[in-house]
Amino acid sequence: MVGGMDGSGIRDGQTGGAYRVLARKYRPRSFEDLVGQEPMVRTLTNAFSTGRIAQAYMLTGVRGVGKTTTARILARGLNYAVPGKVDRPTIDMPELGIHCAEIMEGRHVDVIEMDAASNNGIDHIREIIEAVRYKPVSARYKVYILDEVHMLSGAAFNGLLKTLEEPPEHVKFIFATTEIRKVPVTVLSRCQRFDLRRIEQDRLVGLLRSITVRESVEIDDEALAMIARAAEGSARDSLSLLDQAIAHGAGRIVAEDVRGMLGLADRSRVIDLFEALMAGRIAEALALLKDQYDIGAEPGVVLQDLAAFTHLVTRIKVVPGAAEDGGMPEAERRRATEFAAALPLRVLSRAWQMLLKGIEEVQGSSRPLAAADMALIRIAHASDLPTPDEALRLLKGGATPLAPPSSAPSAPPPSSSSPAGHHPSAPRASFSSGGPSLVSSGSPMARAAEPQMAASAPQKAVPAIRFQRFEDLVAFVGQKRDLPLKLALEREVRVIRFEPGLLEFEPTEHASRTLASDLSRRITEWTGERFSVVVGRGATSETIAERQEAERLRQKSDAKADPLVAAVLARFPGAEIVDVQIRGEESAEAPIAPPPVEAGDDAAEQADD
Incomplete structure (x- = not known):
């Protein structure tokens, strides 16, 4: 709100040698x-x-x-x-x-x-x-x-x-x-x-920048943004924090100094943590939290930053124009937009509620790091669980919500930090193929037998031959919550040939060089069957994202041609069509349908449903 530069001519600086904050x-x-x-x-x-x-x-x-x-x-x-x-x-x-x-x-x-x-x-x-x-x-x-x-x-x-x-x-x-x-x-x-309003972050940064120039203090743009964000729109708080940062940095202020002074987490690492949680990679999420804790970030502050980023992603999903905020770093804007395109609103809302609960637990706990660990474990565990409406759809379709397609166990990637045979996304309950064990689940014998049961229990895999279309493959990757891979398939792949067990595609100019090997490896890990991915040339098809964008433009063009819409646009100069939604079509937030199964009685029953 407030912050000025002695514009009236009144001197208010150091008097009698005493320092004035x-x-x-x-x-x-x-x-x-x-x-x-x-x-x-x-x-x-x-x-x-x-x-x-x-x-x-x-x-x-x-x-x-x-x-x-x-x-x-x-x-x-x-x-x-x-x-x-x-x-x-x-x-x-x-x-x-x-x-x-x-x-x-x-x-x-x-x-x-x-x-x-x-x-x-x-x-x-x-x-x-x-x-x-x-x-x-x-x-x-x-x-x-x-x-x-x-x-x-x-x-x-x-x-x-x-x-x-x-x-x-x-x-x-x-x-x-x-x-x-x-x-x-x-x-x-x-x-x-x-x-009196809070000062917007970009204006607060400008105010702080002008003061540092007057004080002959060198400070990074990122450090200024951290101080402005921590002040929450208060000029007095921002100036007090700047005063403290100047003393802490001895005249040269860098982002690392401010981050350590405020107990903040690295913003980019927070986004990495968000990605790991949404993908269900529990071990990676806990390691990222521990890394931030070791360099001075408070666990409660990390969860608050996670909640803030979840809110940002949700806002961009609901209001795409929110991504144009001038005070947001470009990397953060890009990654938040990608998450908004890939994550359903229901998943974001669930993560938000669980983070709020986790923040309360951390603030009231005598062991904040342990409380934060447990909150992250709950969120990552829930990442591959169906929401209530998804569970209802599965029940109506004759499937059991206890084992939805997205919760199928995945093979652990090679990692030196994970014990052999263990992976954070492993099943949380074990059942033998012949039915439930006769041994009580709480007995010592059962606990001793759990590793052997987990190793010997047959893993339910989705055969690669069930992917009859490329879109089925993309939907399956989305169910696995591997957001970067799903976005790459949608934006960087032009299909040349697709058949069960094989994908031949031409990558776009911005595609990763390891996209083909990454996709083949992940599908094989998830399904247990070999899936071949070949890079070729001469594709005539567009990427999924390009087709979707073309369809959106066509819908906007058709909408502009409608007499009623044209009248509204003429009545309100400057108005524009942001999106077109057709009544009766399934919501874009509906859960991704599982890949079609092979022809047979089960397929016929699902088609009837």
């Missing part, structure tokens, strides 16, 4: 210095120019947005006077007036600042009621600034009402509060209310 040194001095409060400034400009000055103002907003500073600037504008030049209330204060310095330093006799938290009784209000009868000593108006006004007692509020509604002409009230809902409506109705 940045939050005070660069405190705004005029309305021009206010950042992000244009609606309030415009309203006050019109009110002052027409003489429609209210008797009371209510300033509200979160901590650090500058409510008290704005109150002082407003008091300065009410009493602004330059001998021989200006003698009326104004928000235009290009030079220092006769009362300005004393008002901004909080020592003017006619501008009385009170802390309502410590002066909240009816006796303190009686003193104000008695004092308002007397005219100001030297200024135009006697101004009362009550900070944290919501702390006044009920009797104090009631005692103030009459004076607040009909004060003497020479008295003005300015109230500030962070808890606007605790202020009685009888008081609010007698004030002009202004909600």
